[in-house]
Amino acid sequence: MTKTEMMEERETMTLDRALLESELNQTYFPANFSIAGSLSNYALHLLDTVDSTNSIAWSLLKAQPSQNVAVIAQRQTAGRGQRGHQWQSESGGLYLSLGIHLDLPVSRALLLTLTSAWGIAIALRHQQIPVKLKWLNDLVVDGRKLGGILTESRIRQGRIYQAVIGVGINWTNAVPETGISLQRICQEQQIPPIDRLETLGAIVIQGISISLTHWQQQDIAAFLPAYESLLMNLGQSVVYQNIPGQVLGITPTGELRVSLQPGSSEAIPQGCGQRCPVEVCLKPGEVGLGYGEQGSGRVGGRE
Structure with a gap:
């Protein structure tokens, strides 16, 4: 068969x-x-x-x-x-x-x-x-x-x-x-x-x-x-490479736009030569958005 x-x-x-x-x-x-x-x-x-x-x-x-x-x-x-x-x-x-x-x-x-x-x-x-x-x-x-x-x-x-x-x-x-x-x-x-x-x-x-x-x-x-207009993550605080940031939106190819604010004690990400807000574009898996403190759950048969 x-x-x-x-x-x-x-x-x-x-x-x-x-x-x-x-x-x-x-x-x-x-x-x-x-x-x-x-x-x-x-x-x-x-x-x-x-x-x-x-x-x-x-x-x-x-x-x-x-x-x-x-x-x-x-x-x-x-x-x-x-x-x-x-x-x-x-x-x-x-x-x-x-x-x-x-x-x-x-x-x-x-x-x-x-x-x-x-x-x-x-x-x-x-x-x-x-x-x-x-x-x-x-x-x-x-x-x-x-x-x-x-x-x-x-x-x-x-x-x-x-x-x-x-x-x-x-x-x-x-x-x-x-x-x-x-x-x-x-x-x-x-x-x-x-x-x-x-x-x-x-x-x-x-x-x-x-x-x-x-x-x-x-x-x-x-x-x-x-x-x-439907994105719940707009303005969400995130951490990328131990540097705090905030979600700005998405790029024309679908990556996540994040504004990072390196402080005096954090390392500056590669390509960022200053300690002022720097925008990065992140692919899936490069930053955790989670559901509260418990992270994302296995729901609806897809994750």
Whole structure:
């Protein structure tokens, strides 16, 4: 049996395909953004238990090289996150991966994650969920993690030609202290609930697809203020190479802009020849932003 046949065998009716298709025809994004062409050419794969929805999406892209795919599972046994982290993702969350064909310069790799996160946040905010963004890849409500995103890409001749965008969102599943679920948010804030996983899946697919389509057609300079308007880290105090600093925003290629203020006792970072505020641009993993004093938690199947 081929891997594609094995995946087809794991298809489940627990997730309602007809309902998801119907939900995708609803509008979950602000009306001033065009939906036309954003949601076309997605083959839907609804699964029960998988190792990783990202892995399944990559296998499907290989088997169907001209087809974009959307994979949703109810449970993951080896969900993937940032910097190689793996864990189980139990039922009650949304575990979704979009496999897409595209043509982007490799310099915009981080922006795939940022525009995807922004799109999901806008779609959820359109449903009255007060989502903000934590750089690089987290969806946050009231300082607690609602979900996370992991983007993987394939590069040829300096350009990204395929990508898989994996999303994990806490729906009704149990979460650690640093996390929060949609169910709890709706209860605490008296917001109309998102009571079907298919509805949440449609919201996420629309958010990512419309955002990617929109921002690929716009100057990236226009994206920066849109993203930063939802960025919870603006003005946050951080420490980089033992030097205190403050988050200023993001660069056009998605790095974090930080203003450092070396004191008399700190070493000056390489390239900084004075003890006055110095701006540095940091890549993922170079500075900790955390969730309070407890650091970031494993939430939503991605980290």
